[in-house]
Amino acid sequence: MCGIVGYVGVQEAAPILVDGLRRLEYRGYDSAGLAVHNGQSVEVVRRSGKLRELEKALQETPLTGAMGIGHTRWATHGKPSEVNAHPHTAGPVTVVHNGIIENHLVLRQELLDQGVELQSETDTELVAHLVEQQLSQGLDLVGAVRAALARVRGAYALAVVSSADPTRIVAAKHSSPMVLGFGQGEMFLGSDIPALLPYTREMTFLEDGDVVVLEATRATLTDLEGGPVERPRQHIDWSPVMAEKAGYKHFMLKEIFEQPRALEDTLRGRLDREAGDIVTAEVGLSDEQARGFSRVTLLACGTSHHAAMVGRYAIEELAGLAAQVELASEYRARSAVVTENELVVVVSQSGETLDTLEATKLAKSKGATVLAIVNVIGSAIPRHSDGAFYTHAGPEIGVASTKCFSTQLANLLMFGIWLGRRRGGLSAARTRELVEGLAHIPSLMTDLLTSMKTSMGEMARRYGGAQDVLFLGRGVQFPIALEGALKLKEISYIHAEGYASGEMKHGPIALIDEQVPVFVLVPRDGNYERSLSNLQEAKARGARVIAVASEGDDAVAGVSDSVVAVPPTDPLLLPLLTVLPLQLFSYYVADFKGTDVDQPRNLAKTVTVE
Ligand code: AGP
Numbered sequence: 001m002c003g004i005v006g007y008v009g010v011q012e013a014a015p016i017l018v019d020g021l022r023r024l025e026y027r028g029y030d031s032a033g034l035a036v037h038n039g040q041s042v043e044v045v046r047r048s049g050k051l052r053e054l055e056k057a058l059q060e061t062p063l064t065g066a067m068g069i070g071h072t073r074w075a076t077h078g079k080p081s082e083v084n085a086h087p088h089t090a091g092p093v094t095v096v097h098n099g100i101i102e103n104h105l106v107l108r109q110e111l112l113d114q115g116v117e118l119q120s121e122t123d124t125e126l127v128a129h130l131v132e133q134q135l136s137q138g139l140d141l142v143g144a145v146r147a148a149l150a151r152v153r154g155a156y157a158l159a160v161v162s163s164a165d166p167t168r169i170v171a172a173k174h175s176s177p178m179v180l181g182f183g184q185g186e187m188f189l190g191s192d193i194p195a196l197l198p199y200t201r202e203m204t205f206l207e208d209g210d211v212v213v214l215e216a217t218r219a220t221l222t223d224l225e226g227g228p229v230e231r232p233r234q235h236i237d238w239s240p241v242m243a244e245k246a247g248y249k250h251f252m253l254k255e256i257f258e259q260p261r262a263l264e265d266t267l268r269g270r271l272d273r274e275a276g277d278i279v280t281a282e283v284g285l286s287d288e289q290a291r292g293f294s295r296v297t298l299l300a301c302g303t304s305h306h307a308a309m310v311g312r313y314a315i316e317e318l319a320g321l322a323a324q325v326e327l328a329s330e331y332r333a334r335s336a337v338v339t340e341n342e343l344v345v346v347v348s349q350s351g352e353t354l355d356t357l358e359a360t361k362l363a364k365s366k367g368a369t370v371l372a373i374v375n376v377i378g379s380a381i382p383r384h385s386d387g388a389f390y391t392h393a394g395p396e397i398g399v400a401s402t403k404c405f406s407t408q409l410a411n412l413l414m415f416g417i418w419l420g421r422r423r424g425g426l427s428a429a430r431t432r433e434l435v436e437g438l439a440h441i442p443s444l445m446t447d448l449l450t451s452m453k454t455s456m457g458e459m460a461r462r463y464g465g466a467q468d469v470l471f472l473g474r475g476v477q478f479p480i481a482l483e484g485a486l487k488l489k490e491i492s493y494i495h496a497e498g499y500a501s502g503e504m505k506h507g508p509i510a511l512i513d514e515q516v517p518v519f520v521l522v523p524r525d526g527n528y529e530r531s532l533s534n535l536q537e538a539k540a541r542g543a544r545v546i547a548v549a550s551e552g553d554d555a556v557a558g559v560s561d562s563v564v565a566v567p568p569t570d571p572l573l574l575p576l577l578t579v580l581p582l583q584l585f586s587y588y589v590a591d592f593k594g595t596d597v598d599q600p601r602n603l604a605k606t607v608t609v610e
Pocket of ligand 1: 301302303304305347348349350351352353356399400401402490604605606607
């Protein structure tokens with residue numbers, strides 16, 4: 001997730017572009033850049049780091065001109081650095097891009113074979129070269145962009161300028177957002193509303209497949225074939241703060257509802273639905289290595305540790321490989337043994353958590369092969385690992401992790417499928433089923449989140465006054481119970497415990513009385529009957545039971561005080577759905593209590609202390 005901006009009009013473009021980027025910094029902040037047409041040519045200034053680094057550079061090298069484009073980056077291909085920062089240039093063409101080009105490896109190889117010299121590791125530079133090649137065939141800029149996009153698969157919101165034309169920006173959209181803003185004799189472009197709000201409230205949201213030529217006094221919309229397109233103009237009356245959170249009250253709520261989009265980005269280019277397989281070329285592990293691993297150890301902290309626990313179940317079930325999960329801090333606190341041919345999978349949103357980083361170094365020093373499942377590209381953990389499988393959730397601002405958790409689950413499940421297929425434990429038919437199942441998860445998430453919009457608020461009002469809350473789950477739902485409890489603790493400050501359902505009778509069941517709401521995760525999976533018995537045991541002791549169950553389960557509804565129904569999917573993929581009501585419940589309880597949801601007390605987003 002990156003932010004792009006564009007301006008063409010009568011004012012100096014650079015200050016407007018920088019201001020727009022500042023309002024889009026929540027979309028990414030590892031590097032930034034501007035390209036402005038000075039009347040003769042396009043000048044580019046880029047800097048690694050936050051936007052203030054670009055602002056400092058612009059003081060030394062001011063850009064003047066009334067047309068330009070800008071970008072704030074959240075790395076997806078290529079580490080954060082000046083050379084990978086946007087805009088990217090090829091001959092007269094300069095491009096900024098938000099999205100992920102799926103077929104970038106093939107395009108890169110083709111361009112290299114043609115003798116093209118590439119400067120960066122990004123997928124975006126490839127687009128600049130494709131457009132430049134089409135321009136040199138005699139096409140105009142918009143024709144060249146259309147022809148280049150015919151070669152591209154994936155997600156993009158692109159803005160392209162040419163040094164031969166100081167009056168036009170060509171932009172195009174597929175899967176990544178793009179908004180046009182209409183001024184008086186000036187036009188604006190942005191990834192999101194906040195970038196444009198100080199300048200205009202008249203906006204048009206582009207749809208997938210739209211191509212627009214932006215001039216100072218008009219926007220001409222077409223489709224990818226050049227046919228005319230019309231989109232409505234809307235008046236937006238949001239305040240700038242509301243706009244940054246896309247109208248949501250808190251970043252956490254926005255990030256919860258962003259999960260279908262985040263999952264799509266994570267799965268993009270990694271599900272080969274035609275072949276019924278998983279594509280993990282970027283990870284850098286060979287099929288031979290996959291067959292040779294003797295054991296997997298997963299290391300993580302907090303929410304990432306819960307995701308790793310689900311990963312363990314997936315790897316054991318799909319790949320038949322011994323797997324264990326460790327808290328990174330505890331791994332460091334004992335004399336952990338690394339066996340021959342051991343794979344260590346490190347899971348971290350930030351890639352900077354100190355305990356996880358130190359555990360990574362320790363495992364590496366003891367001879368393990370280390371794979372990082374991380375959200376922040378170029379962070380410390382992947383730098384100390386042998387390979388990385390990035391989650392592509394985009395920046396997560398809320399301290400309580402939500403969308404990063406679900407994208408971690410997706411990567412761990414994909415990795416488990418990939419391992420299982422390579423090691424021979426997983427049939428082609430089951431692999432195809434799981435690939436299809438994953439492909440459908442984003443739309444199931446959307447439906448489930450929509451269905452809970454009002455009901456979870458009511459549930460939070462009904463049960464949120466409790467002093468203690470229990471969360472029970474079995475098998476792959478056990479880590480989800482732990483995650484539900486962690487979410488509630490960290491943002492609502494209510495005491496909550498997650499337990500393996502089967503463990504209740506060994507002690508914790510003594511805690512149950514009429515005051516204690518008990519969430520029971522009891523979807524139809526291989527543990528259903530036993531989980532239902534555990535639910536009944538809690539009910540029999542007076543608990544107020546909230547069941548997270550499969551749609552249409554009358555048996556569960558008959559014995560529960562409240563039910564959240566989740567749609568059917570493969571049992572191994574169910575955690576991607578069952579976690580959603582727990583995240584929303586915590587959010588609404590915290591919001592009713594009036595806590596600082598996005599920055600809860602005593603916590604930090606990235607924990608770099610021991
Ligand atoms: C999650 O809601 C927490 N804020 C926290 O547990 C977090 O998951 C943990 O600190 C690990 O962070 P990481 O994923 O960045 O390594």
